[in-house]
Amino acid sequence: MSGAVFVFAAVWMTGLLVGSLVKVITARSPASRILALDMLILIIVALLVLYSEARGLSHLMDAALALALISFLATLAAARYYAKGRVM
Amino acid sequence: MVAEWLSNALVVLGLVVVTIGVYGLFRMPDIYTQLHAASKAVFLGVIAILVASMLTGGSGIAMRAILIVALLILTTPVSAMAIGRAALKRREHQVSPDAIDESGHLHRPLPDDPPPGGNLRHTPQ
Numbered sequence: 001m002s003g004a005v006f007v008f009a010a011v012w013m014t015g016l017l018v019g020s021l022v023k024v025i026t027a028r029s030p031a032s033r034i035l036a037l038d039m040l041i042l043i044i045v046a047l048l049v050l051y052s053e054a055r056g057l058s059h060l061m062d063a064a065l066a067l068a069l070i071s072f073l074a075t076l077a078a079a080r081y082y083a084k085g086r087v088m
Numbered sequence: 089m090v091a092e093w094l095s096n097a098l099v100v101l102g103l104v105v106v107t108i109g110v111y112g113l114f115r116m117p118d119i120y121t122q123l124h125a126a127s128k129a130v131f132l133g134v135i136a137i138l139v140a141s142m143l144t145g146g147s148g149i150a151m152r153a154i155l156i157v158a159l160l161i162l163t164t165p166v167s168a169m170a171i172g173r174a175a176l177k178r179r180e181h182q183v184s185p186d187a188i189d190e191s192g193h194l195h196r197p198l199p200d201d202p203p204p205g206g207n208l209r210h211t212p213q
Binding site for chain 1: 092096099100102103106107109110113114119122123126127130131133134137138140141144145146148149152153155156159160163166167168170171172173174175177178180
């Protein structure tokens with residue numbers, strides 16, 4: 001990935017991050033908010049991947065992996081709490 | 089050289105697809121249609137960016153990218169199913185025109201039901 005493409009992609013993804021943050025705040029139902037939060041974390045994962053590729057830092061990919069795993073667990077727990085009123 | 093070009097093209101493709109997904113999240117009226125935009129478009133865009141990093145990154149980055157792709161392919165459908173099932177159990181109403189409820193969960197709203205979308209203080213049974 002060349003430098004100009006990285007700068008463009010990073011700026012664009014940051015704009016999308018702000019857009020999905022607006023959706024998290026203004027969502028009309030809790031399920032929609034959980035979904036928007038899941039998507040926000042996916043966009044953060046994409047930003048980490050772009051940065052680690054451009055700078056050649058492989059430990060940022062570990063952070064992206066952990067963040068993807070944690071967001072899956074958090075989404076499952078929040079969805080179960082919304083459906084049943086308790087997590088387990 | 090070819091890998092560099094292909095990687096640039098995949099990053100731009102991923103950006104376009106993620107942008108479509110975020111636009112769909114704002115555009116779609118209810119949670120059941122928003123799930124389509126978020127769990128397909130954004131997921132596929134992130135996969136495209138990860139494949140781009142597999143092409144030009146070193147071996148450490150490529151192996152971790154394969155791991156992240158496998159994890160996302162396994163977990164994204166499950167979390168989308170959990171969100172959709174929670175919305176169905178809380179009887180969030182379908183807003184899109186010509187929507188058909190084949191499960192029978194979402195019956196006609198009663199007068200004392202909470203407003204569409206539901207809130208956490210009232211638990212409809």
